[in-house]
Amino acid sequence: MGEIFYVNCxxxxxxxxxxxxxxxxxxxxxxxxxxxxxxxDAQEIDEWWTREN
Known part of the structure:
Protein backbone atom coordinates (compact mmCIF):
# COMPACT_ATOMS: atom_id res chain seq x y z
CA MET A 1 0.00 0.00 0.00
CA GLY A 2 1.13 3.57 -0.63
CA GLU A 3 2.22 6.22 1.81
CA ILE A 4 -0.48 8.18 3.65
CA PHE A 5 -0.32 11.98 4.03
CA TYR A 6 -2.50 14.98 4.90
CA VAL A 7 -2.85 18.50 3.44
CA ASN A 8 -4.43 21.66 4.84
CA CYS A 9 -7.27 23.34 2.94
CA ASP A 41 4.93 13.83 -5.21
CA ALA A 42 5.21 17.04 -3.17
CA GLN A 43 2.33 16.03 -0.83
CA GLU A 44 0.88 19.54 -0.93
CA ILE A 45 -1.87 21.56 -2.59
CA ASP A 46 -1.15 22.10 -6.30
CA GLU A 47 -4.01 24.32 -7.51
CA TRP A 48 -7.13 25.47 -5.70
CA TRP A 49 -10.25 27.52 -6.33
CA THR A 50 -13.50 28.54 -4.65
CA ARG A 51 -16.53 26.61 -5.89
CA GLU A 52 -19.53 28.54 -7.10
CA ASN A 53 -22.87 27.64 -5.54
Whole structure:
Protein backbone atom coordinates (compact mmCIF):
# COMPACT_ATOMS: atom_id res chain seq x y z
CA MET A 1 0.00 0.00 0.00
CA GLY A 2 1.13 3.57 -0.63
CA GLU A 3 2.22 6.22 1.81
CA ILE A 4 -0.48 8.18 3.65
CA PHE A 5 -0.32 11.98 4.03
CA TYR A 6 -2.50 14.98 4.90
CA VAL A 7 -2.85 18.50 3.44
CA ASN A 8 -4.43 21.66 4.84
CA CYS A 9 -7.27 23.34 2.94
CA UNK A 10 -6.05 26.70 1.57
CA UNK A 11 -9.42 28.25 2.43
CA UNK A 12 -10.05 27.32 6.07
CA UNK A 13 -6.79 25.51 6.96
CA UNK A 14 -8.74 22.38 8.03
CA UNK A 15 -6.63 19.25 7.69
CA UNK A 16 -7.77 16.94 4.89
CA UNK A 17 -6.88 13.30 4.56
CA UNK A 18 -5.80 10.67 4.83
CA UNK A 19 -4.63 10.76 1.22
CA UNK A 20 -2.87 7.66 -0.05
CA UNK A 21 -0.23 7.86 -2.74
CA UNK A 22 -1.10 6.02 -5.92
CA UNK A 23 -1.04 6.81 -9.64
CA UNK A 24 -3.70 9.25 -10.83
CA UNK A 25 -5.20 12.57 -9.89
CA UNK A 26 -6.28 13.36 -6.36
CA UNK A 27 -8.63 16.18 -5.46
CA UNK A 28 -10.24 17.46 -2.28
CA UNK A 29 -13.56 19.22 -1.77
CA UNK A 30 -13.74 21.09 1.53
CA UNK A 31 -16.98 22.10 3.24
CA UNK A 32 -15.70 25.72 3.27
CA UNK A 33 -16.20 25.86 -0.53
CA UNK A 34 -12.64 25.18 -1.70
CA UNK A 35 -11.78 22.56 -4.32
CA UNK A 36 -8.12 21.67 -4.74
CA UNK A 37 -5.86 19.31 -6.60
CA UNK A 38 -3.05 17.65 -4.65
CA UNK A 39 0.50 17.16 -5.96
CA UNK A 40 1.14 13.59 -4.81
CA ASP A 41 4.93 13.83 -5.21
CA ALA A 42 5.21 17.04 -3.17
CA GLN A 43 2.33 16.03 -0.83
CA GLU A 44 0.88 19.54 -0.93
CA ILE A 45 -1.87 21.56 -2.59
CA ASP A 46 -1.15 22.10 -6.30
CA GLU A 47 -4.01 24.32 -7.51
CA TRP A 48 -7.13 25.47 -5.70
CA TRP A 49 -10.25 27.52 -6.33
CA THR A 50 -13.50 28.54 -4.65
CA ARG A 51 -16.53 26.61 -5.89
CA GLU A 52 -19.53 28.54 -7.10
CA ASN A 53 -22.87 27.64 -5.54
Missing amino acids: PGCEEQKGPITTHPGTVGIHCSCGITATVDI
